[in-house]
Amino acid sequence: MTDKTRLKTELLRDILKLRRFQDSWKICEYLNDSEAWDLFGKAAINDMDIELATRIYRHVQNSGFVNALEKLKLIEERNLLAGHLANSSNRYDLAQTLFLSSSQPLEALEMRQNLLQWSEALTLAKRLAPNQIPIISREYAVQLEFTGDYTSALDNYEKGLIGDEDLSTTSLSEDDLKSHNELCKAGISRNAIRCGNTRRGIEFVSQLSHNKVLVEECATILDSMKLYSDAALLYEKSGNYERAANLYMKVKNFNKVSDLFEKVDNKEIQSQYAKAKEMEGKYREAVKAYIKAEEWLDVVRLYLDYLNNPGEAVKIVRESKSIEGAKMIAKFFQKLNDMSSAIEFLVMSKCHDEAYRLAQSTNQMDIYANILLDYADNHELSQDFLSIAIHYEQERDALRAGKFYCIAGQNKKGVKFLLQAAALSNEDQNQALHLAIESAADSKDEQIIRMIIDFLIGETDGVPKDFKYLFRLYMSLKYYREAAKTALIIAREEQNAGNYRNAHDLLFGMCQELKRQKITVPSEMVNSLMLIHSYTLIKLWIRVGDHMRSAKLLIRVANNLSRFPEHIVPILTSAVIECQRAGLKRESLEFATTLMKGEYRDQIDLKFKKKIETLVRKSGGAHLRTGDTSDADLIHTLCPYCDNEVIDTELSCHKCRNSIPFCIATGLHIIKEDLTVCPNCHFPAILSHILRLISNEPICPMCNTTIDLTQMAQLEDFQSVLDSN
Ligand SMILES: [Zn+2]
Ligand SMILES: [Zn+2]
Structure with missing residues (x-):
């Protein structure tokens, strides 16, 4: 602001005091400043020159003010007009005095209400409109509650309540009355609780239990005041079962927690509850809660340590595939000296080395090996199978050593051991050769096949083995022509021994297999089958x-x-x-x-x-005569x-x-x-x-x-x- 402008502004104030409005207009025009115009406008209003004020505000394009002034033009009563003008220039106390001395004192009340000045409004209402006291009290209470003055808020909500005795004086409709009273009661509930009168608060909230929002609000207030029992009760009523269960747990009201348990889907609460029950020594309930919380390790622990129910523990471990749980069960069985179960669960818990050592020290390698074999994906386990094979080799168990070398992927070494086993013991021969043939079929390794054939035809030990093995080898290698030749030899042997059914089945099966493979059935095979089949038909026709x-x-x-x-x-x-x-x-x-x-x-x-x-x-x-014909x-x-x-x-x-x-x-x-x-x-x-x-x-x-x-x-x-x- 330049010195000149400041001088002019001061001049304007002086001129306005002298009510020299024409000069004022010129100065304002010169200053071209909205504050100056506003000063001028207020002076006009003070002078109750509505005409001039309207011109000023129209000049500065304040249309809101212009409209308000236009309305006042119609008011003829001086005090009422003065009241409105004071109101519009924010001089409320003056406005109130003017209104009260006018013919329309209620304007004062309306002004205070519009200004949300409830305390003043209340004072006026007592004198001018007692039937409005409840509504104003309620509004006042809302404001007080908002500012944190709960005691006064409570007081005003109480005053707001319209009882049956006041019904005649109220201007509210039935519906409005109902919602008014409910707002008051809700306010009383909240603030009574805040002011320490929880009984009264809860009593009121119980009357409004359909209002879940209010119930939850009151629960939250109680919660923040650390009144957990009451808070839990209200949370439960509001349908917030999780928080309710949480607080019941805090106050150790476990009966309530277990009532709510089915409705709570919160693992943390379930887990806390389980722990609390375990502390109490109520293991059955604890286990149920641990199951809900999916804390399998604890479930297994309780079944083993307290409930003496290893069966359930085993079931849980199998279903949940809990590795730690399996370890726990393995230890349990070890304590019971049930080593085979212990080995099984060590394998399940992926502790293969431990399982191997236990199997070795307790002489239960077969169990360990069979458990590993049961695993669907035993490709990853070849190292484990190799350990098993080496163990059996050291134990001089050629059959098993061979079997597990093959499973571990070392087919040649495996077959060598298997043939050794087949030569050593008639008892093992069938199984050993079966495994060797399987391994040959899997690996298609020429050297392995040669090794087995040499063994079967007696090249290695001068003892030819049963042809059925050679046949089986050829069949599993899909060498059908060689298989057919072998089948003929075997069928002949079977037939010579009088085992006609075996011979028949073998030849028939071979014919079918050759046809399936689109290989011509050799005539020798057709003839053999025809002859043995003719034999089997005889008794059917006799019948x-x-x-x-x-x-x-x-x-x-x-x-x-x-x-x-x-x-x-x-x-x-x-x-x-x-x-x-x-x-x-x-x-x-x-x-x-x-x-x-x-x-x-x-x-x-x-x-x-x-x-x-x-x-x-x-x-x-007579029969020797020639030329004797036969039918x-x-x-x-x-x-x-x-x-x-x-x-x-x-x-x-x-x-x-x-x-x-x-x-x-x-x-x-x-x-x-x-x-x-x-x-x-x-x-x-x-x-x-x-x-x-x-x-x-x-x-x-x-x-x-x-x-x-x-x-x-x-x-x-x-x-x-x-x-x-
Ligand atoms: Zn048929
Ligand atoms: Zn013909």
């Missing part, structure tokens, strides 16, 4: 009562007696009987004569001996390849030189017009015959599985059967 069928099969088998060395006499005896029954007299007599030769005669079953002797004696050598030779059916006539029991066509597949029901060669296949094994059969054979019991004579008879139909596509031969 059906078709003696012609059984006789023809017996003729075939009897003509290959060298393949059934264990049953020569019974086969010949049956052949004699069945051929008799079928009316094939020449064949019957031929077999009877063979039986009467010295070497077999004494072995004939006594039941039949006499009859066969009589048969041979009566014939008097058995007479039946011809067509070759499915070339339609040439071929004797039904023959399996190759002398014209087209094809070998013809045999029927699994009769052993005869198949015929195009009456053809089917087993829906399970796909071996062919003459439809009319097989239906007769299995009418009582629908089981395939080849693969031994039950057949759905509805699937047995005349085969249209006979070519597929011929092609697959």
Whole structure:
């Protein structure tokens, strides 16, 4: 401000005092300053020159003020006008005096209310409008509560309450009255508590328990005043169960905590509760709480140390996969001297070295090894398996050393030990060779395969081993041709020993496997299977009562007696009987004569001996005559390849030189017009015959599985059967 301006401003004040308003206007214009104009405006209002004041405020574009002044223009009463003008220039006490001496003293009350000056408003209301006292008191109370004057706030809330006796004087509607009184009661609750009258506060809040916000507010106040029991109660009522449980815990009201427990989803509280219960020695409740808090280690500890329930502890550890818990259980079992369980839990807690040492010192390496084997992912454990292998090697247990060297990935070393074990002990041979073959199949290592083959064929110790091992080796290496050759040798051995079922199953299985691998089945294998299968069909046809069928099969088998060395006499005896029954007299007599030769005669079953002797004696050598025809030779059916006539029991066509597949029901060669296949094994059969054979019991004579008879139909596509031969 320049000196000149200051001088002019002082001049303005002086001129205003002299009410020289025209000069004042000029000075204000000169100063062009809003404060100067405001000074001028106030002077005009003081002078109650509303006209001038309006002009001034319009000039400085204070439209709010202009509007207010426009309204006052209508007021004619001097004091009332003066009151409003004083109010608008912030001279409230003067305004109040003027209003009170005017015809509208309530303006004073309204002014104080607008100014939120509740104390003054209250004083005025007592004189001017007693029915407003409650509302003003409530407003005043809110203000006082806000500023922290709780005692006065409480006092005013109390005054605000409108009781039944005051109903006649109130101007409030029913709804407004209700919400007014509720606000007062809420205020009383809060401030009574703050002022130390908690009983009264809680009593009021109980009346308003539907107001969860208020209940929680009061709970918070009590909480901050460290009145935890009451706070907890109110938190519980407000639905804040966590805080309630927390405070109940603080005041050690555990009954309440356990009541609330189901509703609380806070691990920390659950854990605290559990600890408190444990301190009290209530272990069962503590365990429940630890479970909720998912503190598995404590659960396990309590089950083991206090509740004597290792079963539950074990269950928890298995489910929770708690490593520390497993360690705890391992220690527990060690104390009980139950070393195998201890080892198991040491493994579970990933303490493999400890488990190994314990297994070694307590001589329980097998248990340790088996537990490790149960682990799904034992690739990571190869070092552990190696330790086990070394242990067994030191113990001179070749079988186990070999097994675990293989599992640890050292196949060559492992197989060496396994073959050693197989050579040393007949008892271990099967398992050792099985493991060695498995290892060869896994590793596909040429040297390992050679080592095993040399051992099996007796190259290493001069003792050839059972062919089934060689067969198994070839099969697991998928060397099907070699497997087939071996299978033939084994089947021959089985057949020689009279184990026809084994031989049949082996050859059948091998045929199926070769077909699956799309490898042609060698004719020697087909023949062997056909012959052994014919043998198995005999008793089925006897059972059906078709003696012609059984006789023809017996003729075939009897003509290959060298393949059934264990049953020569019974086969010949049956052949004699069945051929008799079928009316094939020449064949019957031929077999009877063979039986009467010295070497077999004494072995004939006594039941039949006499009859066969009589048969041979009566014939008097008649059978030796040439040109004697037999009914058995007479039946011809067509070759499915070339339609040439071929004797039904023959399996190759002398014209087209094809070998013809045999029927699994009769052993005869198949015929195009009456053809089917087993829906399970796909071996062919003459439809009319097989239906007769299995009418009582629908089981395939080849693969031994039950057949759905509805699937047995005349085969249209006979070519597929011929092609697959
Ligand atoms: Zn032919
Ligand atoms: Zn079948």
